Amino acid sequence: MAFDQTLNRLRDTRVYADFSYQGNVVSQWKTVVHIVAVNDLKNYIDAAGYPHYVFAVAGVDGHGDVMDLRIKGSLNDRNISAIHQEIDSVKREYVTQQALESGLHGKQPKGDYATNAALTVVSENADSRLAKNQNGADIPNKNEFVKNIGLVETVERAMNAVPNDRRINGKSLSSDISLMAGDVGAYHQTTYMTELPGRHYSGPFSCGRENGWAKGVSIGVGGDTGQIWIDADAQLHTRFLNANGAVEQKITVGVPIGATIEWHSAAPIPAGYEPNEGRSFRAADYPELAKIFPDLKLPDDRGLFKRGLDRGRGLDSGRSLGSVQGDAIRNITGSLGKPTIESGSNASGAFSYQYKAGGRAAGAGGGVISWTFDASRVVPTANENRPVNKSVIYITRVK
Known part of the structure; x- marks a missing residue:
């Protein structure tokens, strides 16, 4: 080992010596030793292809007490000899520096190169990687790729989008466009x-x-x-x-609020109108109507004829707007003359008379005269004076 190693705080584990003989492509070799603390470790080959030989040298219990696990006779005397034998075998599997330089002469420049195992990994990675210059065209399953990155909805929207070769009034959709009123028929x-x-x-x-x-x-x-x-x-x-x-x-010209018109139908009265039947209303509900009828009541025109207000003409003076005038007729006059026995009588105006001579001799006073007056014998009569007329409903615009 190149330096001493102190292992502290180890419990319930083993300490292994990990030996390997490692070199490069120009046959520069060295022995590498690691001290590893694990519960169990077997000989193995690492990713670069180098064999590793491990030996348990100590065990540590739960109290931190260390037990020497080296085989009697010393690791240096017995196992290291076996290690050297294995390492010599490994050396024979690699070319010498002279042979390597001779073989590579004129083929590859001198430098650091990867092992076969490393190249295999690189080759496998290269086979599964996507080429940048393909811009995704070499993805094996594009639909699955779109699904995995959550772009299914985006793709669907793009498929339904208007293609940029379409035009609106000759204006391409490939960039922002400004539409004028004439472009859309406005x-x-x-x-x-x-x-x-x-x-x-x-x-x-x-x-x-x-x-x-x-x-x-x-x-x-x-x-x-x-x-x-x-x-x-x-x-x-x-x-x-x-x-x-x-x-x-x-x-x-529309009907202004407060104006009255005739309604000649049994159909419902139109919205915004009310019949002239004298009903009251609230100014808050009908503010414009309240300006026309400050007493907050509609006219009551049921059963009445309409007559234009005189307004200074002199045919019906003394009337106020909206006043009701009772019925009347022009006076009918006449006179009756004094009858005489011999020659009858006389009458004027609405009266008339009839004389019938009696059966007596003149001067005997035998004549009879009678008078009657009945307008219904001449014209239609009723309990009121009225012209020929037609019934209607008067309605007023309220809104």
Whole structure:
């Protein structure tokens, strides 16, 4: 041994002397000795192909007491001799330095070379390794490889991805692209104009004061153009510009909140409307309606005719908005004359008379006169005065 070795803290084990004779390809040899503490050790050959011979030289019990296990007669006298015999046998299995230099002359430069066993390991490793320049093309089972590294979902997504040779409006998908409104059939940004656009403009537009601050859109198809816009008074305008030059324009007026319209159907009253039956409402629920009817009650128009408020014309003065006026007719007058026995009587206006001479001689007072008045004999009568009419439901927009 090249130096002394002190073994401490060993318990329940054995101490072995490990001998080997090791050299290199130029026949530089030396004896290598290791002291090894293990429970059991047998002769073996290491990975480089060198035989190792081991001898138990001591045993250590659980208290740390050492027992000499060397065979009597001394390890130096007996076993070392056997070791030298084995080593001589090993030497004969390797070439001498002179023979090696002669054999390698002109073939390989002088240097350090691996043993056959080491080369075998290297060869096996090389056979199972992947070539860098193949970039994974030499993987035997690519599907299993993808699965092992957890990229199955990624591969599936990539297979379903849009290929980069596809295009959108002539723009390749191989890099980031910028899509404009026209690329996807959408309208571009609003165009500001001094007047309403003509038939050849399509898209949103905005006009100034001379066109009522119109904000709208123009849609051109097949030479014809349709336009719709809203003015500053929130009125909806529609216009159609025909390819033949004809122009039609309308103003679509909606029913304002608080306005009453007639409903001529037994179908449900539309949402946002209520019948004029005098019901109360809450300002919190109908804030705009409360501005129209501050008393928070809808009109009650059941069974009533409508008459326009006079507003200074003089036909129905003295009326307030929403007041109910009872029924009435214009006065019917007439008069009855004083009858005489000889010549009958007279009547005017709504009255008439009939004279029938009696059977007596003149001056004998035998005539009879009677008067009647019954309007139903002439016109339809009822308990009220009314024109020809039709029943409807009056409804008011509440929202």
